[in-house]
Amino acid sequence: MNDQPTTKHGEDVDRSDEWEKLRQKYLRPDRPESSAGGVHHLALLSSSVPRTIEFYQDVLEFPLTELFENRDYQGSTHFFFDMGNGNALAFFDFPGLDLGPYAEVLGSMHHLAISVTPEKQAHLRSKLEAAGVPIDFEHNSSIYFNGPDGERLELLADKLGEMYGETVL
Helix, strand or coil: CCCCCCCCCCCCCCCCCHHHHHHHHHCCCCCCCCCCCCEEEEECCCHHHHHHHHHHHHHHHEEEEEEEECCCCCCCEEEEEEEECEEEEEECCCCCCCCCCCCCCCCCCEEEEEECHHHHHHHHHHHHHHHHCCCCECCCCCCEECCCCCCCCEEEECCCCCCCCCEEC
């Protein structure tokens, strides 16, 4: 018996007119330069420093760049990985602090999309498979999978500033 729904969520919704109005109102043809210099780092939580380092450095090939005590929580580790292009991915562990089960809330992170070349995506996919990490979803040039603490990650084989053939920056 197939328990899958026959229609896809949102399949009967057409928001094209709404999106066009938003584009007309908010997209600026003379877009000013951003006040930001870039993402300094994105900070996530880690339940195991060694496991996180092994996954991000050994499987995804993001070199560990630094590790020190978190200034806000004594005994907590703050550590960083190089994601290329001057971008860093950081983690904290909070030993002794019971964070309870993760609950996704509005305003929380849905997933982290990481730009890679198609060749690098194929290489990293083989490393993920060799490490026993399942690919949860594929769409166009994206593959989605979970990191060691359940964080949803995407390897997007598009250039920075592009997505599925569309310029986004």
